[in-house]
Amino acid sequence: MASQKLADCPSTPGVPMSETDLQDPPNPAAPSSPQPPVLDEKVLGQCRADGVTFRAAQAEAITRLLESLAKGRRQLAESFAQRPKNPPPEEAKEFVKRLQTELTAQRTWLLKKVRPQFEQATKGRLAGRKTVLALLEKLTDSARKQLERYQAERDALPLPADAGLSAQLAFRLRETARARGLLNSPAENLPTTEELEYHPLVEELSELSARLHSRVADLWPSIRFHFQVAEEELARLVVSEEEKKSAVDFGKGVEEAEQLACGVLATAEQQIAELFAPLDDYWAGLAERLEVCGQKLAGGKYSGSQPWQDLGESLKRRGKKAFRHYFDISDQEETSLLRAASHKMFSNLQEVLHKEAAPQEKLLSLTDLPSAQEVLRRSETFPPLHRRLFTLGPLKTREFLVARDEELEVLDDLFTRWEQGQACSLAVIGPEGSGKTSLVNCFASEYGAQGELLRLEIDKRLQSPEDVIELFRQGFDIKKPLATLDELIGELLTRPKGMVLVEGGHNLALRVVGGGRAVEALCYLLLATRRHFLWLVTFRKVPWERLDYQYQINRFFTHQISTLLAGQQEIRQVLLLRQRISGYPLTFSGEGNGKESNGTTGDGRERENRFFRELFTASGGNLDAAFHYWLLCLGYDAESESFHACPLGKIDFSFLRELDGDQRLTLAEVLGHGGLSAEEHQRIFHCDPLTGRLRLEYLASLGLLLVEPPRGAGGDVRYRLNPVYYTPVVKTLEVMNILY
Known part of the structure; x- marks a missing residue:
């Protein structure tokens, strides 16, 4: 008996065990060995039941979603099937109106009812992960109790009186090691909660759930976009009563709209069902895998542990x-x-x-880059639906808004504070094309149903308090003339409380003597009314920095938001979301600049990382620039109906340093004002009109400036910086100490 109990106890290093010690005769008076730990069947049964319950709830949620998509698709198909043959204009117009109403109703039902029901039923993509973690924790806790009981019973066994010398030494060594913390028990080797998060069962479920829930998350903006495009295509069929379209054209247009609306639902049904199948198989086999895992835990056999x-x-x-x-x-x-x-x-x-040096990568010069118009003409070979996704302009809802969670939280908090009676005002700051309008649009679309909302745009240079008074008198539709700011403030405070969105804050000042009085007038107006109105004003980045330097304008805004994306991961999310919604597959090739191979090797993930690394370097986080370079690098294969993206490469902007001093200063002033007219340039530089226009036109010929046509009668042609080149221009001017 003694040898059986102590055979597992190692001898002291350097003291060999004798043959007599190993063959001690059994002692009938010694207590029996404790029962080894086993898996608790009751706990395992509870885990099985919890897994079955979650699987049933998840399957029910997915089934309801698929049934809702199928129901919406059938109802739309029935509505489209009622299209008349060779309809007269009035009948065609009435039919299109009914279809548009049906599309709007189906979109509202799917987004406002089906979507919340699904999200409430599934409780997010982490619900399954939390469930499996809880099951593993139950098994681990049960195994820990069994092992602690087993160890306590073994420790209670006394050393037999007839034990040999080696057995006595081993027994004392074991007790000393345990007392000094050198010996871990099996219970102490079991995984902690943090370690269970990396368990194979948890990681496998996380991967399967991420695929399914990512596809479902993409479904809702895809439905909104496809349905809106279908409505617009139908509207084009009856855009003019005088223009009569043939029956073939009308039927073809209705058929294309049906493919857009019904096709997105059918594709979603198929993809969601395919992604749910392996996830359901996982839950079906989970009970058996939990039993195997529980048996290992009960035996103290965990990866990385030592008995x-x-x-x-x-x-x-x-x-x-x-x-x-x-x-x-x-x-x-x-x-x-x-x-x-x-x-x-x-x-x-x-x-x-x-070792021979690697060949230096050839840099792209400015002449190698097509203009924005050329890129758009090139994208006309892409499918219309895909092209529209990347030429949407400012967003109107949150569906396509990515990487703006923190900014939206600030807006929500700001709105709550203002409702509680606190004075609030917000400056939204970022370069042109960085998403300022999209951000305030998305917030305004949700606020608009809760209160009064007024939108204003400063589309011309304001230089005096009178200009500010006239802007808001017209914006608030005040009929009587106003002579002073106090009269304007008194009139505004009689209006209902609400939110005021003002775009174009960069047009508040001109860098001339007395050119900043409009800034002071607006700040005075904000201070007097920001408890009554929630003010949101957008500013371009460099003009804001100059206004803050000259007038400390940040003191008059309780909150500030920057819209320039900080990393390539955000740019990646924005572009790939729209690509997934288009439904066209995308691969990243190893060909440089779309012309020749650059010898890059590696898997697709490495090529994808390189692509977005170069794109972020070129765009600097500006969305307009990112869309421009994205369309430039995309290629479409009509035969396989797929896209491929080639690396952008590095662009050589050293020519900016070669511009003469007046041209660099002109660029700096265009940046600092958010745009200039020839007359404003003349006032700033004190030069003749021809010289100023020549400088501006030359920079426009290089593609660095964009020319805006006059707005309204008597307006001036304006020049603004091309968003595509915002980052290199700013960096160059800062390095040369022209911008600071």
């Missing part, structure tokens, strides 16, 4: 490590090791020095 009986091996490894550290390595051997390491390092250095 408590392996004390001898553990001490042996520790002893060998200490012995080698203190005795095996002499000074001479240590010197020889350093010499060998130095020789290897020197050899590697020689290899690097004699």
Whole structure:
């Protein structure tokens, strides 16, 4: 009995066990060995039941979603099937109106009812992960109790009186090691909650759930976009009563609209069902896999753990490590090791020095880059639906808004504070094309149903308080003339409380003597009314910095938001979301600039990372620039109906340093004002009109400036910086200390 109980106890290193000690006769008076730990069937049954319950709830939610999509598709198909043949204009117009009403109703039903029901039923993509984690924690806790009971019973066994010398030494060694914390029990080797998060069962479920929920998340903006495009295509069929379209054209247009609306629902049904199948198989086999896992946990067999009986091996490894550290390595051997390491390092250095340098990558010059008009003409070969996704302009709803969660939280908090009676005003700051209008549009679309909303745009330069008074008198539709700011403020405070969106804050000042009085007037207006109105004013980045430097304008805004994206991950999310919604597959090729191979090797993920790294470097986080370079790098294969993206490469902007001083200063003033007319340029630089127009036109010919036609009668042609080149222009001017 003694030998059976102590056979697993290792002997003291250096003290061999005798043959007599190993063959002690059994002692009938000794207590029996404790029962080894086993899996608790009751706990396992609870885990099985919880898994079955979650699987049933998830399957029900997915089934309801698929049934809703199928129902909407059938109803739309029935409505489209009623199209008349060779309809007269009035009948065609009436039919299109009915279809548009049906599309609007179906879109509202899917987005406002089906979507919340599904999200409430599934409780997000992490619900399954939390469930499996909870099941594993139950099994781990049960195994820990079993192992602790088993260890306590084993520890209670006394040392037999007839135990040999080696057995006594091993027993004392084990007790000493346990007292000093050198020996872990099986219960202590079981995984913690943090370690269970990396369990294979959890990681596999996370991957399967991410695929399904990402596709469902893409479904809602896809439905909104496809339905809106279908409505617009139908509206084109009856755009004019005088223009009579043939029956073939009318039927073809209705058929294309049906493919857009019904096609997106049918594709979603198929893809969601395919993604749900492996997830359902996972839950179906989870009970069996949990049983295997529970048995391993109950036996103390967890990856990375060591059973408590392996004390001898553990001490042996520790002893060998200490012995080698203190005795095996002499000074001479240590010197020889350093010499060998130095020789290897020197050899590697020689290899690097004699190695031929890699060919330097050719930089793209400005002449290699097509203009925005040329890129748009090139994209006309793309499918119309795909092209529309990347030429939408400012967004109107949150469906396509990506990487703006923090900004929207600030807006929601700001609105709550203002409703509570606090004085609030917000400045939205960013370069042109960075998403300022999209952000305020998305917020305004949700606020519009809750209160009064007024939108204004400063579309011309304001230089005096009178200009500010006239702007808001017209914006608020005040009929009587107003002479002073106090009269304007008194009139505004009689209006209902609400939110005021003002775009174009960069037009508040001109860099001339007395050119900033409009800034002071607007700030005075904000201070007097920002408890009554929630003010949201957009500013371009460089003009805001100049206004803040000259007038400390940030003091008059309680909150500020920057819209320039900070990293390539956000740019990646924005572009790939729209690409997924288009429904066309995308691959990233290894060909440079769409012309020739650059010899890049590696898998698709590495090519994708390189693509977005170069695109972010070129765009600097500006969305307009990112869309421009994205369309430039895309290619479409009509045969396979798929897209491929080639690397953008590096662009050479060194020519900006070669511009003469007046041209660089002109660029700086265009940036600092958000745009200039020739007359404003003349006032700033005190030059004749022809010289100023020549400088502006030359920069426009290089593509650095965009020309805006006059707005209204008597308006001036304006020049603004091309958003595509915002980042390199700003960096160059800052390095040359022209912008600061």
